[in-house]
Amino acid sequence: METQSIQNNLEQREVLVKVKRYSKERGEYWQEYKLNVDRFTQMTEVLRKIKTEQDPTLAYRASCHMAVCGSCSMKINGEPRLACKTLALDIVKKYNSNVITLEPMDFFPVEKDLVVNLDDFYGRMFKVKPRLYPPKEFMEGTAEPRLRPEDQKELWKFAQCIWCGLCVSSCPAVKIDPEFLGPAAHAKGYRFLADPRDSIYEERLKILVDSSWRCTYCYQCFNVCPRDVEPVTTIKKTRSHTKFLKDKGEVARTGEKHVKAIFDSIKETGKLEEAKVYLTTYGLATAIRDMLYTMRNGKVGFAMIKEKKINELDQVRKLMGE
Incomplete structure (x- = not known):
């Protein structure tokens, strides 16, 4: 009886995977692949099977297969998702169809097939100085850097960003306003802005405040984040720090x-x-x-x-x- 139950759980089903491909030579085109999946098959495994068994020219990114590295970001049936966190049969059941479409993330330039150029994304992330700058006395060993439990509770959620880029790819404000840093950068920026051990509060605030008032509050970043970081919450929290900024720009003044x-x-x-x-x-x-x-x-x-x-x-x- 137990053996029969295991066999039922591993029952395979054929799916049709449509991949939006791109190369400099051919431009954009769609290609279809058929393969069998079971209830445990992740979309990263679907891609691996296609590449190893059917088409070695298919290009995609994947690394950890456990929603930690953020490499396998793409659109699955039009939804911004991590492929490793998406089971093929869950998509089949959700859309009541054995057809699964895979496309590269929006906003970013496509390099090849599902691989996009993330230079702009990393530029935004590094603009907010994504590391701790401790005071001089901490570095000299004359004082001890301490983090209270309540501070850790405030920071922990926002430290979980894996730089996958899904929130930026789905953000309309990023697409229309080049001065908006984007949801991921704000999540990372606020994580250090609110850290009592950091020594460049004023500098961080100047980087983040103007951008925070450019968010349109569409909550797309909230919807697509695979780690439940809630970048929009960090934007709201950053806005509350505007009163501490001495030299405010027009956008921040208008926001207040x-x-x-x-x-x-x-x-x-x-x-x-x-x-x-x-x-x-x-x-x-x-x-x-x-x-x-x-x-x-x-x-x-x-x-x-x-x-x-x-x-x-x-x-x-x-x-x-x-």
């Missing part, structure tokens, strides 16, 4: 005005008065320009809505600490 406008709106009415918040944040000239745009598109009515105060507003203010 926006936060205050939202706070004041909720305090006054219990609601988010979007038109008022926009006017307070960006000023009259910008508001008039954008009002003309909304008029041309027939949406000015939404901006003219007069919000009424909610009942029991005092309860809201109490929650706000007022």
Whole structure:
């Protein structure tokens, strides 16, 4: 009976793997491969089988096979994933189809097949100085670097980034704003910004704050991170440090005005008065320009809505600490 159960668990199923390939000579093209998988077959194993048994010209990256190195990032059925953390039959069941598509990550230039050029990604990561800079007395041995349990608790989650690039590949803000460092860089940057043993707080803050206000909060990085690092949380936390920065840029100043406008709106009415918040944040000239745009598109009515105060507003203010 036990032998029969094991055989059932290892029952194989044929899948059709469609790989979006690329070479400088041929450009982009799709190629199909058929092979058998079982309930334990990872997508990295699927690729290894294709390369060793069917097509040695297929190019992809993989190393640890256990979601630690971040090498096997790609799109599987359109989803940014680690191939090693994805079981072939899970994809089959999720999409109710034996067809699995593999594509290189978005945003990064493709070198060959599923291999992308990560120079831009590494440039962003190194821009935030991703290592600890201890004070001089620590290096001289005259003081001991200590990390309290509560500090470790704050840092641990954000230290789990494996530099896979999935969050950056799925981030719309990175694609439209070259000044935005990207989710992974912010996760790594905040990990050291919040470390009490680090000695370059001001320098780090200057690097991170302006970029943090460029995030659009789409939560794509939150959705695709294979290690549950939550890069968007580090961006929010970095924004809270803006008040400690002495020389703030225009983006950071605008961001602070926006936060205050939202706070004041909720305090006054219990609601988010979007038109008022926009006017307070960006000023009259910008508001008039954008009002003309909304008029041309027939949406000015939404901006003219007069919000009424909610009942029991005092309860809201109490929650706000007022």
